[in-house]
Structure formats: structure tokens, C-alpha cells
Amino acid sequence: MEHHLDPRFLLALAAALVAAKLLGELSERLGQPAVLGELLAGVLLGPSVLGLVPLSGGIFLLAEIGVILLLFEVGLETDLRSFARLGASALTVAVVGVVTPFALGFLAVRIFSIGGGSTELALFMGAAMTATSVGITARVFADLRRLHTDEAKTIIGAAVIDDVLGLIILGVVAAVLGGDGEFSAGTLLIITAKAVGFLVVVVAVGHVLAPYFFRFVRFLKVEGSFVVGSFVFAIAVGLAAEHFAGLEPIVGAFAAGLVAGQTSFADRIEAELRPISFLFVPIFFLFIGSRVDVVALSDPQVLLAGGIISFLAIVGKLVAGLGVLSKGVSRRVVGVGMVPRGEVGLIFAALGAGELSAVVGAGENAIVVLMVVVTTLLAPLILNRMLRNEPLDDERAAEDRTVVSMGKILDSPVIGSAEQDASKRDATED
Amino acid sequence: MEHHLDPRFLLALAAALVAAKLLGELSERLGQPAVLGELLAGVLLGPSVLGLVPLSGGIFLLAEIGVILLLFEVGLETDLRSFARLGASALTVAVVGVVTPFALGFLAVRIFSIGGGSTELALFMGAAMTATSVGITARVFADLRRLHTDEAKTIIGAAVIDDVLGLIILGVVAAVLGGDGEFSAGTLLIITAKAVGFLVVVVAVGHVLAPYFFRFVRFLKVEGSFVVGSFVFAIAVGLAAEHFAGLEPIVGAFAAGLVAGQTSFADRIEAELRPISFLFVPIFFLFIGSRVDVVALSDPQVLLAGGIISFLAIVGKLVAGLGVLSKGVSRRVVGVGMVPRGEVGLIFAALGAGELSAVVGAGENAIVVLMVVVTTLLAPLILNRMLRNEPLDDERAAEDRTVVSMGKILDSPVIGSAEQDASKRDATED
Numbered sequence: 001m002e003h004h005l006d007p008r009f010l011l012a013l014a015a016a017l018v019a020a021k022l023l024g025e026l027s028e029r030l031g032q033p034a035v036l037g038e039l040l041a042g043v044l045l046g047p048s049v050l051g052l053v054p055l056s057g058g059i060f061l062l063a064e065i066g067v068i069l070l071l072f073e074v075g076l077e078t079d080l081r082s083f084a085r086l087g088a089s090a091l092t093v094a095v096v097g098v099v100t101p102f103a104l105g106f107l108a109v110r111i112f113s114i115g116g117g118s119t120e121l122a123l124f125m126g127a128a129m130t131a132t133s134v135g136i137t138a139r140v141f142a143d144l145r146r147l148h149t150d151e152a153k154t155i156i157g158a159a160v161i162d163d164v165l166g167l168i169i170l171g172v173v174a175a176v177l178g179g180d181g182e183f184s185a186g187t188l189l190i191i192t193a194k195a196v197g198f199l200v201v202v203v204a205v206g207h208v209l210a211p212y213f214f215r216f217v218r219f220l221k222v223e224g225s226f227v228v229g230s231f232v233f234a235i236a237v238g239l240a241a242e243h244f245a246g247l248e249p250i251v252g253a254f255a256a257g258l259v260a261g262q263t264s265f266a267d268r269i270e271a272e273l274r275p276i277s278f279l280f281v282p283i284f285f286l287f288i289g290s291r292v293d294v295v296a297l298s299d300p301q302v303l304l305a306g307g308i309i310s311f312l313a314i315v316g317k318l319v320a321g322l323g324v325l326s327k328g329v330s331r332r333v334v335g336v337g338m339v340p341r342g343e344v345g346l347i348f349a350a351l352g353a354g355e356l357s358a359v360v361g362a363g364e365n366a367i368v369v370l371m372v373v374v375t376t377l378l379a380p381l382i383l384n385r386m387l388r389n390e391p392l393d394d395e396r397a398a399e400d401r402t403v404v405s406m407g408k409i410l411d412s413p414v415i416g417s418a419e420q421d422a423s424k425r426d427a428t429e430d
Numbered sequence: 431m432e433h434h435l436d437p438r439f440l441l442a443l444a445a446a447l448v449a450a451k452l453l454g455e456l457s458e459r460l461g462q463p464a465v466l467g468e469l470l471a472g473v474l475l476g477p478s479v480l481g482l483v484p485l486s487g488g489i490f491l492l493a494e495i496g497v498i499l500l501l502f503e504v505g506l507e508t509d510l511r512s513f514a515r516l517g518a519s520a521l522t523v524a525v526v527g528v529v530t531p532f533a534l535g536f537l538a539v540r541i542f543s544i545g546g547g548s549t550e551l552a553l554f555m556g557a558a559m560t561a562t563s564v565g566i567t568a569r570v571f572a573d574l575r576r577l578h579t580d581e582a583k584t585i586i587g588a589a590v591i592d593d594v595l596g597l598i599i600l601g602v603v604a605a606v607l608g609g610d611g612e613f614s615a616g617t618l619l620i621i622t623a624k625a626v627g628f629l630v631v632v633v634a635v636g637h638v639l640a641p642y643f644f645r646f647v648r649f650l651k652v653e654g655s656f657v658v659g660s661f662v663f664a665i666a667v668g669l670a671a672e673h674f675a676g677l678e679p680i681v682g683a684f685a686a687g688l689v690a691g692q693t694s695f696a697d698r699i700e701a702e703l704r705p706i707s708f709l710f711v712p713i714f715f716l717f718i719g720s721r722v723d724v725v726a727l728s729d730p731q732v733l734l735a736g737g738i739i740s741f742l743a744i745v746g747k748l749v750a751g752l753g754v755l756s757k758g759v760s761r762r763v764v765g766v767g768m769v770p771r772g773e774v775g776l777i778f779a780a781l782g783a784g785e786l787s788a789v790v791g792a793g794e795n796a797i798v799v800l801m802v803v804v805t806t807l808l809a810p811l812i813l814n815r816m817l818r819n820e821p822l823d824d825e826r827a828a829e830d831r832t833v834v835s836m837g838k839i840l841d842s843p844v845i846g847s848a849e850q851d852a853s854k855r856d857a858t859e860d
Binding site: 009013014017018025058222224243275282 | 464666
């Protein structure tokens with residue numbers, strides 16, 4: 001009865017889940033974060049290696065849901081106050097982490113005449129190098145049970161700020177290169193004000209309204225209202241972020257998580273969404289991995305230029321680590337944590353392959369993809385080495401283990417000396 | 431950053447979930463099964479009424495996952511022995527429930543000259559009327575907390591047998607009307623043998639191998655392995671059913687559930703999959719509702735013929751209730767429970783709109799859709815009235831409530847007098 005459904009989608013989904021779990025398991029057994037295995041599963045299953053599985057279409061939609069759920073859970077576990085405490089560091093790290101890679105990328109294209117060395121391409125390459133993947137970093141720290149650290153909090157904060165900065169850069173680049181002409185300091189100010197304003201309004205208004213929403217869905221008699229309500233809450237705020245502020249939905253989902261995390265329903269939301277995340281989140285990382293075009297990378301010219309750009313992309317973010325202002329926060333760890341470009345870098349690659357294809361050739365776009373992949377795969381490996389050599393705070397790590405994991409981060413509800421007690425209290429409540 | 435994702439899909443998903451839950455809630459508050467509200471939410475959101483939401487594409491894929499999960503859960507709760515005990519009744523009900531509607535539909539097209547009254551159309555209409563929706567019936571009985579009843583078990587069994595019969599009918603109709611020429615008693619025998627053989631092999635081999643599979647996924651260290659493994663198990667057997675036996679994937683998923691339900695992991699599988707079902711299953715019912723083309727039904731000719739066909743479709747399945755052989759099982763309840771055509775009826779409508787459009791005009795196809803909708807919406811209403819007047823076995827109903835619900839059915843692990851004790855034991859274990 002083949003009129004009813006599309007077996008290729010189900011087959012792709014099943015194969016993707018099996019590959020993600022088996023390579024994730026292998027990765028963990030080798031002492032690496034599971035996310036590394038999921039990314040490699042994507043490379044393997046993707047069109048350029050095995051090509052076994054069509055990873056576009058339906059799988060892409062599930063990946064989309066996955067990354068939204070991931071960021072919602074990250075927000076859920078984030079305490080606004082500890083976020084504020086590390087805000088200055090996060091802001092400096094974000095700004096340095098945008099300016100440095102941009103400058104390095106721009107200069108590299110001009111100096112080494114990459115792809116002809118035009119100013120337009122230099123602008124595009126620089127912009128593509130500014131991205132930070134909050135998704136990858138959050139998962140790596142979660143896999144390593146270090147989500148409670150100030151380093152993790154600083155990186156997540158910087159990555160969110162980076163998304164707002166990325167919005168501005170994307171606006172500038174699209175206006176300059178796309179030749180829409182509509183580009184002025186006033187436009188930029190409006191873009192920024194909308195993005196920042198949206199986040200402030202969501203947190204402020206959400207703080208008041210969210211408890212009513214979750215009380216309402218709990219009050220409904222029909223089964224599954226609570227978990228479906230939580231899911232819809234994350235998606236709705238994500239959509240609003242895109243529609244009203246031009247932000248990525250994942251930033252909206254993160255804000256939704258921040259707000260939901262302040263309510264007394266946080267634990268229940270997290271527990272009920274967990275199995276759903278287990279299903280969707282690996283699909284996202286697998287999808288990212290599948291974007292790697294191994295064939296385009298076989299050109300030695302592309303490979304050389306890609307090597308240079310990747311190296312500079314790593315250096316640029318390591319420099320960002322120097323932006324850390326708070327005492328006792330490792331600049332090295334923060335720098336490495338900012339390195340992965342992940343999903344955000346791929347947005348630039350999609351732009352290069354699409355709207356800006358007049359400026360960005362296939363070879364140059366392959367360079368961007370290589371840079372995204374190298375930074376995304378290297379960061380978990382390096383972080384793993386660095387963090388393994390640091391003493392593990394057993395109690396806090398145990399807490400990471402017991403609570404969620406996948407999207408869990410910034411778990412301490414209060415700052416300073418009360419922090420330790422509060423996290424103990426949380427642990428016993430669970 | 432609109433290059434990254436498709437907000438329409440997320441918007442459609444959020445709107446669909448909100449509408450399904452709110453109308454489901456309204457339905458329950460009015461004393462009706464929640465599934466009725468979900469179906470109506472689909473009619474409302476679908477293209478012919480509000481048209482607010484594009485319910486094809488991604489939503490269809492989620493609906494597909496939903497019905498597979500639903501049938502897997504139904505299988506999980508089904509005890510093979512009680513299934514066997516009621517097998518003779520189920521077989522008779524299924525056969526009578528196929529022959530009677532077929533005869534009535536065939537004769538109606540010829541006698542009333544519906545759509546010209548050709549023999550081909552008569553064959554098609556008769557065939558379309560033979561379907562039984564196991565999904566709708568299972569949900570209705572679950573919503574009414576009557577999944578433990580022998581009536582529910584008989585209907586589910588008959589619906590599964592009906593799917594095998596439907597396969598044969600579809601093969602005949604496609605061969606006769608599609609004019610492939612490749613049609614013989616031998617072909618039919620092979621189709622039947624493959625379908626029955628597949629189910630027997632899955633249950634026999636699965637009984638041995640399933641415990642190893644679930645022990646393996648439990649043994650994996652990487653998070654979410656168990657729930658993802660269970661999910662993949664359902665999908666994989668569903669795909670195998672389609673690939674190797676030409677069965678619908680939902681029948682394979684049901685068989686997978688039967689097998690998994692025999693293992694000691696049944697409770698854990700059910701608990702971990704529950705939030706995922708809560709998300710996907712309503713999407714399926716909503717999708718079914720959205721297929722209603724209100725505009726095509728505005729033609730009085732179509733409406734009259736549709737009324738006749740719908741009436742006969744109901745009568746045909748009520749007659750099937752007379753096939754009940756076991757004592758103490760209500761023939762009326764079984765008859766009404768067989769009425770909804772749901773997703774299986776829609777497969778015929780899709781065939782009529784596609785491959786067989788030379789034989790089946792737009793008006794005649796609208797008749798089929800009307801018949802599917804009327805039977806699907808009426809059955810929950812009537813069952814609700816009938817079952818409310820019967821005394822509720824509080825203890826068993828309470829068990830239905832505590833365990834799952836959505837896909838829970840046939841919960842008794844042993845037959846006869848031991849049944850009550852065993853279900854008590856299960857309840858305390860939970």
C-alpha cells in the first residue's frame with residue numbers, strides 16, 4: 001500500500017538513528033564526546049561518502065526540531081543570575097571572537113588571493129568565520145559532564161550574543177554583496193534594536209506569563225497536554241524570534257528555555273521532553289555532518305586554501321578567549337569552546353551556494369564548508385584532552401550526570417557561596 | 431537567517447498541536463473521545479475550511495511516525511494468548527466485514543447508477559468499503575478506558591486480519607482495473623502467503639531475538655539508546671513488513687509491538703515512548719481530518735450518493751458484528767467498532783485520485799472520502815453512547831488509566847481466571 005507513505009523517509013530515519021547511536025557509543029568508548037560520533041555518522045551516511053541515505057527533506061525538518069529542543073533545554077538549565085554575572089566576559093569574548101576571525105579571513109583572501117582575492121569574497125569569507133555554534137559547544141560540555149562550569153556558561157552567553165552580532169553582519173554582507181542598496185547605519189541600528197529588544201521583552205514578559213501558560217497546560221485533562229504544551233512553547237517563541245526580530249529560531253528557543261526554567265515546572269518540562277530530545281537531537285548533529293562534500297575537497301587548491309582559512313578560523317576564536325574578564329575562568333578552554341562553527345557556519349555556506357553564488361564560487365564555498373567541518377570536529381577533540389587533565393569536581397559532575405545531560409547547562413540557581421548548597425538541594429530533590 | 435529553516439513547517443506543526451489539544455480537550459469535556467476533537471481539528475485547519483496550515487509535506491511524515499508508534503503501542507499491550515483465544519471471532523468478523531460492505535457497495539453503484547454505474551466503478555467502491563481502521567478504533571477504546579474489553583481485542587484482531595484481506599483486495603482491484611493483466615489465483619495465493627508468513631515469522635523469530643536486541647540497547651552507554659532503539663525497532667519491522675510482504679508498515683509495527691510486549695522490557699519501552707507518542711499520534715488523526723474536501727461535497731448529487739454509500743458502509747460493518755462467536759462479547763459494540771475506515775479507507779481514495787483516476791471521477795472519489803469521514807466520525811460518537819450505558823469495570827478501567835492509554839489495549843497477560851490476578855499484579859508493579 002505504497003500510496004500511503006514514503007518508505008525512504010522511514011528508512012533514512014532508522015538508518016540515521018542507528019548510525020548516530022552506534023558511532024556515538026564508539027566515540028564514548030574511545031573517551032570522546034558522543035556528539036563527535038554523531039557528526040561522523042553524518043559524514044559517512046551523507047551524499048559524499050556512502051550516500052546511503054537521503055538526508056534532506058524530512059530528515060532536515062526533524063533536525064530543525066532537534067536543534068530547537070536542544071537550545072530550549074540549554075535555556076531551561078540556564079540560571080539568569082549566573083548568566084548576568086558572567087555577562088561582561090561573555091560580551092567581550094563574543095566581540096573579540098567576531099572581530100578577529102573577520103579581520104583574519106578578510107586579510108587572508110586579499111593576501112593569498114584566494115578565489116581571485118576580490119574585496120567581495122574577502123568580506124564574505126570574513127563574515128563566515130565569525131559564527132559560533134552554540135549547539136555543538138553545549139553538547140560537548142554536556143557529554144564531558146562540564147556543563148556546570150563558568151567556562152561553559154561564558155561560552156554559551158558569548159554564542160548567544162554572537163548570534164545577534166551575526167545577524168548584523170549577515171545584514172551588512174547581504175546588503176553590500178547582494179546589492180539591494182538598502183543599507184545604512186540606521187538599518188543596522190534597527191536590526192540590533194529589534195533583536196536585543198525581543199530578547200529583553202521575552203525574558204521580562206515571559207517571566208510573568210510563563211507560569212500561567214504551564215499552569216494552563218497542566219490543568220487540561222486531555223493526555224499529553226503538558227509535554228505537547230512545552231514543545232509548542234519552545235517552537236512558538238522560536239518562530240516569534242524569527243518573525244519579529246529576524247533572529248534564528250534557536251535563539252528564541254533558548255530564550256523560551258530561560259523563561260520556562262524560572263518557573264516551578266522546570267524539572268517536569270525537562271523530564272517529559274527528554275525522550276523526545278533523545279530522538280531529535282542526534283538527527284541534528286548527523287545532519288550537520290552530512291553537509292560535508294568530500295568530493296569538492298579533493299581539489300588540492302581548495303584544500304590548501306581551506307587549510308589556511310581553517311587555521312585562521314581557529315586562531316581567531318582562540319584569541320577571543322583572551323576576552324575573559326572573570327577570575328578563575330580558563331581563557332584556553334573558553335577560546336577552544338568558541339571554535340566550532342557548526343550550524344551557524346553552514347548558514348553562510350548556504351548563502352554562498354545560493355543568493356551570493358555570483359560572488360562565491362563552488363571552490364570558495366567548499367572552503368567555507370571545510371572550515372566549518374574542521375572547527376566543528378576539532379573542538380570536541382581538543383576540549384576533551386584539555387578537560388580530562390583538569391580535576392573533575394565530582395559532586396557537580398555527578399549532578400550533570402543525574403539530571404539531564406544532553407542540553408543541560410548552567411545548572412546553579414544562585415550565585416556565589418550559596419551556589420554549592422543550592423545545587424546540593426537540587427540534587428536531593430531529583 | 432531564513433536560509434536555515436522553513437518556518438512554515440514549524441508554524442504548521444505548532445498550530446496543529448495546539449488545535450489538536452484544544453479540540454481534544456473540548457471533546458473530552460463534552461464527554462466524547464479526544465480523538466474526535468483531533469479529527470475535527472484536522473477538518474478545520476485543513477485546506478478546505480481554514481486552509482491556515484499546509485498539512486502536507488513534513489506534517490505528513492510526522493503523521494506517518496505517529497500511526498506507526500500508535501500501532502506499536504497497541505501491539506505492546508496486546509497479549510498473544512488472549513489474542514489467540516478470540517482469534518476465531520476476529521477472523522469471522524473480519525471476513526463478514528469484508529464481504530458484506532463489498533457486496534453492498536458493488537450493488538449500490540450498479541442499482542443507483544452512481545457515477546454511471548460501470549462494473550469497474552462498482553468494483554472500486556465495493557473494495558473501498560471493505561477497509562477497517564485499526565488506528566481509530568484503538569484510540570476510541572483507549573479514550574473511553576475500555577481497551578481491556580474482549581470487544582476491543584476482537585476488533586483489533588479483526589482489523590489486522592482485515593489488513594491482510596485488504597492487501598488481497600487491493601491486488602485484485604489494481605490488477606483488474608489498472609489493466610496490468612498480471613492477475614491470477616496463483617498471484618493472490620503468493621500475496622496472501624507472504625503476508626501471513628511474514629507475521630508468523632516475525633512473531634516466532636522475534637520472540638527469540640527481541641530480548642537480545644533490547645538487552646543490547648540497554649547495555650549501550652550513550653544516552654537515549656534505549657528509547658531510540660525501541661523507536662527504531664518499531665520502524666524497522668514496519669519497513670520490513672512493507673518491503674518483504676507488501677503489508678502496511680503499521681501492521682509490521684503492530685507485530686513488532688506484539689514481540690516487544692512479550693519481553694521483560696515492555697513496561698520500560700512503553701514508558702519511554704509515551705511522550706514521543708503524545709507528540710506524534712495526534713498529528714496523525716489531525717492529518718486524517720485534514721483530508722476532508724468540504725468543497726467537493728457541496729454538489730447535491732455527490733452528497734446524496736455519498737449518503738447512500740456511507741449508510742451501506744455502516745450497515746455492512748454492523749453485520750460483521752454478527753460474526754462474533756465468543757460468549758459474552760457484544761455483537762453491537764464489535765459491529766460499531768468495525769465501522770471507521772480512517773487511514774485505510776484513505777488509501778483507496780488516494781488510489782482513486784491517482785492510478786485509477788480513469789475509472790474513478792472526482793465526484794466518485796469525493797463519495798469515498800465522505801464515506802471514510804462519516805464512518806470515522808460517527809463511530810466514536812455511537813461507541814461513546816453505547817459504552818457509557820454499560821457498567822464500567824472500575825478496576826480494569828483504572829488500570830487503563832494508569833498504564834498508558836493512547837495505544838494501550840488488550841492488557842491482560844493470561845487468559846481465563848488467572849487474568850484478573852495477573853492484571854492486578856501488573857498494576858502493583860507499575
